[in-house]
Amino acid sequence: MAETTGISWCDRTWSPWFGCTKVSIACDGCYAENLMDLRYGKVTWGPHGERVRSSAAYWRNPRKWDREAAAAGRRFTVFPSLCDPFDNRADPAIRAEWFALMRETPHLVWLLLTKRPQNIVAMCEAAGGLPENAALGATCENQEIANRNVRHLLDAARDLYPVFTFVSAEPLLGPIDFTKIIYGTAGDYLVVRDALKASDIERIGWVITGGETDQGKHRARPTATTWLRQIRDACAAAGVPYHHKQNGEWQGGITAVRSEAGQFALHWPHDPGRWAYFDYAPRMFDRFGIDACATRVGKKASGRLLDGVEHNGFPASPADHPL
Known part of the structure; x- marks a missing residue:
């Protein structure tokens, strides 16, 4: 919510509204809920809570950042950290206003990370289409969720042509093989795809991993080192940028x-x-x-190193190129 962020894979965080509903086990320790609901009391989380639009003054920040990015000669990345862009309960009018703001800030790359990738296409169409400076991402905490969310994400990318696609495997709660994503069945056979080596439009363009941290009364679950290594090595073999955010607690x-x-x-x-x-x-x-x-x-002691290496991969996108 500020000029800078502690999130290693973006430049700024900004959210058009606050609030969400938990839809998977990755949400059990939601930091946004702990911050905005349990600590600050600004919004009630859950299916019966309202999505609270952020203030008019706050909405002016992206335009200021756009000017700063233009002056700096590079594009800034912005992540809506306190909402899900494709939340069913969010006001479609606010989403349309937000998408218009994206179009007015061409020097920003918006990282639209969702746990509801099945909603992307319809909600983008209702908001006037996906802005040209938007990237699409999905959270995948284990193989079961990856099989579902990666398919929806790449189907949306084929229709909407985002700047790039990405997956956040944080918190990583089980092993994931992105080279063997189950897309469905053909007769008695499973249809399996390598989501890292497909065409540019229909493949994952960036992978982020991270261990879980404590949030309020929620105690973090461990992430196995072997799970992280498997994803890291698969990305390296496919030439996909890999970013390891943290080991967690x-x-x-x-x-x-x-x-x-x-x-x-x-x-x-x-x-x-x-x-x-x-x-x-x-x-x-x-x-x-x-x-x-x-x-x-503890999070501080565990740090970000995986086998002694800090992984800071970013996708090749307008965010990497001078203006």
Whole structure:
């Protein structure tokens, strides 16, 4: 909501309205809900809460940033962090006004990340079409959600021609193979596509990963290092930019021995989505190895490094090019 942001993959954050409804397990620890509802009390989250339009003064910020980007000779990226652009309960008139604002700010690239990619095409058409400076993204926290959301995202990209497409696998709560996205069935067979190596229009153009952080009473769930490596390596093989935002509250391997409840977690390889929690370092950790266990060390201590490397990939887009 400010001039700068702590989010490593964008330049600014700005939202036309505040409020949303949880639609998947990725929403369990929603930071926007914790910030705007539970801490500030500015909006009621959930299906019965209203979507509150941001102030007129706040709506002037993107035009100011557009002028600053023009003066800087590069395009700024803007992410609506406190709403879902394609929320069913949002006022279509506000969305249309927002899309008009996007068209009036050509030196900004708008990162439209949604957990509802099935709504993209219809809602863009109702708002006068997707602005030329908008990128389309979908959240995918595990393989099941990726199979659904990637298909809707790339179908929308084929119809709307965004600046680029992207996926946010944050919080990453299970393994995802973006090279084997299930698109449907053909008779008795599954239709599987490599979403990283398809044509430019029908492939993922950027992947972001991240571990979960604590939000209010919600305690973060671990992300297995092997899940992150799989996505990183698949992106590298396909030439897709990869950005790892954070490891979250947990870090792979045993880094400390404390008696704090829930300090250690063991990932069971036979059940990719299941973790067992311990108050001490069990001997089984030695058997399963560093890739199968995690220690709760806190977001600051876990940092952003994956195997000692900071990954800051961004897509080739107008945001990377001088004006």
